[in-house]
Amino acid sequence: xHQLSWLExxxxxxxxxxxxxxxxxxLGHSVLLPAVIGGQWATDLDVSAPESPxxxxxxxxxxxxxxxxxxxxxxxxxxxxxxxxxxxVRREIVTPDQRLGWLLVLGTVPVGLAGLLLEHVFRVWxxxxxxxxxxxxxxxxxxxxxxxxxxxxxxxxxxRHAGVAAGRSGGAVDAPTxxxxxxxxxxxxxxxxxxxxxxxxxxxxALGIGAAQIxxxxxxxxxxxxxxxxxxLRGLSHEDAARFSFLLSTPVILAAxxxxxxxxxxxxxxxxxxxILVGSLLSFAGAYLSVRYLTRYFEHRSLRPFGIYCIVxxxxxxxxxxxx
Numbered sequence: 001x002h003q004l005s006w007l008e009x010x011x012x013x014x015x016x017x018x019x020x021x022x023x024x025x026x027l028g029h030s031v032l033l034p035a036v037i038g039g040q041w042a043t044d045l046d047v048s049a050p051e052s053p054x055x056x057x058x059x060x061x062x063x064x065x066x067x068x069x070x071x072x073x074x075x076x077x078x079x080x081x082x083x084x085x086x087x088x089v090r091r092e093i094v095t096p097d098q099r100l101g102w103l104l105v106l107g108t109v110p111v112g113l114a115g116l117l118l119e120h121v122f123r124v125w126x127x128x129x130x131x132x133x134x135x136x137x138x139x140x141x142x143x144x145x146x147x148x149x150x151x152x153x154x155x156x157x158x159x160r161h162a163g164v165a166a167g168r169s170g171g172a173v174d175a176p177t178x179x180x181x182x183x184x185x186x187x188x189x190x191x192x193x194x195x196x197x198x199x200x201x202x203x204x205x206a207l208g209i210g211a212a213q214i215x216x217x218x219x220x221x222x223x224x225x226x227x228x229x230x231x232x233l234r235g236l237s238h239e240d241a242a243r244f245s246f247l248l249s250t251p252v253i254l255a256a257x258x259x260x261x262x263x264x265x266x267x268x269x270x271x272x273x274x275x276i277l278v279g280s281l282l283s284f285a286g287a288y289l290s291v292r293y294l295t296r297y298f299e300h301r302s303l304r305p306f307g308i309y310c311i312v313x314x315x316x317x318x319x320x321x322x323x324x
Contacts, residue, residue, distance in 0.1 A: 003044070004054070004057060004275045004276075005044065008044055008045060008275075009272075009279040010279065011033075012061070013061060013278065013279025013280065014282040016030065016058075016065065016283045016286070016287075017061070017064070017065055017283035017284065017285060018287070018289075020224075020253070020290075021065075021224055021290040021294060022222075023222040023224045023225030023303060024136075024222055025135075025216070025222040025223075025225070025310075026222075027127070027132075027216075028132050028139075028220035030045070030047065030219075031047060031129060031132040031219050031220075032313075033045075034046070035129035036320060047127045048124050048127040052268075056264045057276050057279060059276075060279060061257075061279055061280055062253050062254075063254065063280065064280035064281070064283040065253055067254075067284060068283075068288040070254075071288065073246070073250070076195065077247075079097045079192075080097055080100055080101045080104065080195075081101070083099075084098065084101035084105070096196045103201060103203070104206075104247055106203060106210065107207060107209055108210060111210065111216075111217075119217065122217040122218060126218055126219055127219045129321050130321055131218075131219075131220070132219040132317075133315075133318045134220065134314065136314035137220075137311050137314035137315060137318070138221065138314075139222050139226075139307075140310030140311035140314060141307070142226065142229055143225055143229060143306055143310065144307035144308070144311075146233060146303065147232075147307070150232050191243075194239060208230060209230040209244065210248055212229070213227055213248070222310075223253075224245045225306065227241075227249070228241045228245045228298075228303065229303070231245065232303075238299070238302060239295075239299050242294060246295070
């Protein structure tokens with residue numbers, strides 16, 4: 001029977017919920033923190049070990065994080081799912097909700113395929129302290145580099161002023177005009193307005209932003225960080241890039257957890273299920289509070305503080321592992 005201490009479950013559960021949505025890599029922190037602490041933590045929380053109970057623990061945390069995102073964006077997901085259903089039934093893609101739904105589906109395909117094919121390779125060979133710390137530094141450099149590249153004010157203004165047609169530089173065929181229904185015309189909430197802007201993205205732009213999530217298979221590279229960076233480079237505002245990133249990551253995180261539920265229900269979960277429950281509850285709470293904070297933060301602020309944080313922590317860990 002496996003063992004996982006209550007302190008380990010509490011700390012890692014809360015850390016997962018927060019770090020999954022902040023652009024600082026939850027997997028990277030889950031690898032680095034036990035390695036820095038050492039001792040039993042490094043043994044119990046080794047994600048690269050083939051029969052580690054930590055794998056079952058992480059499954060529960062991922063499911064909890066995804067559920068927190070679904071709860072927070074419940075009204076948005078209700079509109080998007082309704083749009084997908086009506087799109088299939090009517091064989092049309094004309095409303096913002098229909099188009100945004102298919103953009104999210106398209107953006108999920110690349111990382112879904114890569115995860116199925118490469119997840120084991122990335123976890124076994126790269127989920128070690130030194131490469132993880134190096135990837136965290138790289139993540140920070142990417143965040144700072146993207147902010148430096150997009151200081152032109154027009155890049156931030158274009159998607160906000162272009163409304164539903166934002167991002168149609170790819171031509172009318174790539175981003176057809178979307179039609180607002182009566183109920184959508186009356187709803188002028190900021191969330192709906194952001195979704196209308198996102199719905200105007202060209203198909204290839206959404207595919208490229210979604211494909212950026214593949215980089216997050218490397219521990220230390222943040223899923224939200226790389227998708228936001230890709231969105232910013234393609235002209236989205238911080239607010240819209242963050243929103244698309246969170247919506248895009250929800251099915252990916254949920255699928256990653258659900259596909260591994262067998263680990264949780266099987267022998268790997270023996271002896272650690274109570275700790276998994278407590279860690280998952282903390283992960284849910286941390287993720288919900290994080291997305292609530294970040295959606296407001298990115299209305300007016302940038303990725304720079306997170307980039308600096310990643311570089312400082314990554315370099316510090318590299319020095320720690322080298323000099324100790």
